[in-house]
Amino acid sequence: MEGKMEIKKRLRTKTVLLLLDDVDNESQLHALVQKREWFGKGSKIIITTRDQGILKVPTLVDEAYELHGMNYKDSFELFSKHAFRTNRPIRKYFSHSGRATKICGGLPLALVVIGSLLSGKSIEEWDAILKELEKSPQEDVEKKLIISIEALNxxxxxxxxxxxxxxxxxxxxxxxxxxxxxxxxxxxxxxxxxxxxxxxxxxxxxxxxxxxxxxxxxxxxxxxSDMKPEKQKWVWTYEQALDVLEKMQNGGGFHGNESIEAICLEFDEQSRYPFIKEFLASLSNLRYLRVDEKSISQVDSKDFSGDSVSILTQADPFQYYHNSNFHQTIFGRLPELRWLSWNCFRKDYRLTSFSLRKLVILDLLRSNITKEWDGWSHIQRARNLKVLNLTGCQELRETPDLSFNVNLVQLILEGCRSLVQIHPSISHLKRLVILNLKDCYHLRMLPDEMGELDSLEQLLLDSTSIEEIPEWRKVKKLKILSLVECKSLKKFNFVGCATSSMELLSVDMLFTQLPKSIKNFNSLTELDLTHSAIHELPDSIGDMKNLKELKMLNTPLRKLPRAIGMLEKLERLDVGAFSKLGGEIPNNIGKLQFLRKLWIKIRRISRAPQLPGSLIDLGFLSTLTKLPFSAEGTQALLQDFAKPT
Missing domain, CATH: 1.10.10 (Arc Repressor Mutant, subunit A)
Structure with a gap:
């Protein structure tokens, strides 16, 4: 209800063009566009769906249009692009391509998938596949596309x-x-x-x-699986899981179920999972388990019964929820488990004896666990753990001791808003490639031990209170360093952070100019200075010969240096500044033969030079009345310009 009111509040005075793509349930329409008065006069709403019945709402839908298939010429061309990577087929495949195009009946997805399936195959293989496709009725596209799935190993x-x-x-x-x-x-x-x-x-x-x-x-x-959920390897909805559980129960008990390999469960006040202990214990080949836990304290205790010893034991049991149905040996009987994803895991739970031998991914998103949580000592046994995702664990003030999880490749702490300290054991993570600390608002310091992370490639520090980026001599593989919205950052050693492998640097800070040492980032391919206080670029920026993208939106930049024209590999230039920027666009920008996107969102540019013919995306908001181009046809880009107001 709150979402509906917010839509009405924000959009009722605005004229909008709204596209709702691939709608498959009428409730989606009621949630997003229930009443016309939610939107301003002149608004247009376009709905795409494969179910015509959804559009039979006279108070909402004015007109329904059936999208017909592509014509033969366009179909033939689309098929050829995917079968031969060109607009026309090789001569000896010409008639076969015509057959394949007709089989697809003008449906773009079928043309793409079947064209890709036939790509690189011999004439004999084409014949066999086309004969199989021609067995299905013209309108039965699904049977045709299933052939592509069956062809996979x-x-x-x-x-x-x-x-x-x-x-x-x-x-x-x-x-x-x-x-x-x-x-x-x-x-x-x-x-x-x-x-x-x-x-x-x-x-x-x-x-x-x-x-x-x-x-x-x-x-x-x-x-x-003969339409029997209990025989499926994949059980992807909560309703299916409950159906499987009930069928197994009614079928005479929970014996070894070797079929199910991936399943998701939900616990909330509506969910009812009787005999969950026996059910999970029977899944001997389970490799992926996702549990979404919501409002767990409201679950009636009569729906959970079992032994008193549990895998999830509680120091202070909930009044209504007795999770004793999770028996101590459940996860010990899940020897194939690779990924455990438990949303809203509670600090009252204590992992005791489930199999961690093959676990490689552990998700505990939005859980209220802390550094003192008993479960950390058990997670240390997960010696093959590669990914630890603690996104949104808002009570976590310090990371745990991870010295035993030496194979960790990704550590995700995004949105841990109470985090103030990273445990020194992080120095043991010699294989760590990605460290995500985004939105850890209270994190002010990075430990010196992080200088030992010699495999680190991505360090994401957006929206933290970091005050200093230390000089780490051993962090030689760093490719991406993101410092967006780091408003407390006072010291950033550009020389110390420059690595031979750096590709992306996003800097959002109070510095008014980049140092000349920026040229030390000679492998950088993307530099994002959006929302920074930079008002001047050094001429040394022209030495960054590998730079492909330069973004400087919403900066107080005063002028564009001529050195920008020396960035030989530049493909994208975005410049949007406050009123201080003026003058001319450097003449040598026309020599940037790889420049494909140029956005100049400023008003005081007086003249533009010859622009390269490689441009495919051009936008101006300025006082310019004439734009010269170096190639025919580029003038068509003018229709995309934002007109001065």
């Missing part, structure tokens, strides 16, 4: 279905540790899945999959 199939069920939107760099532990050859498998257009990996390393492919993958799982 076992490891590729596991990873595809893992993503379809659990990991859309997850960071590839985290999930990959579980797949490596399971010998799924994730680097090679992900490459194949991308080549066949079954998944995408975004620039921020998030895994993405088309909603249709997600549903096809899940339906594939259902069919493979």
């Amino acid at each position: 076992e490891s590729q199939k596991y990873i595809f279905l893992d993503v379809a069920c659990f990991f859309i939107g997850c960071d590839k760099r985290i999930v990959i540790h579980m797949w490596e532990s399971c010998d799924f050859c994730p680097h090679q498998s992900l490459s194949i899945l991308q080549q066949r257009s079954l998944i995408k990996i975004r620039d921020d390393n998030q895994l993405w999959m088309h909603g249709w492919l997600r549903d096809i993958g899940r339906n594939f799982i259902r069919r493979e």
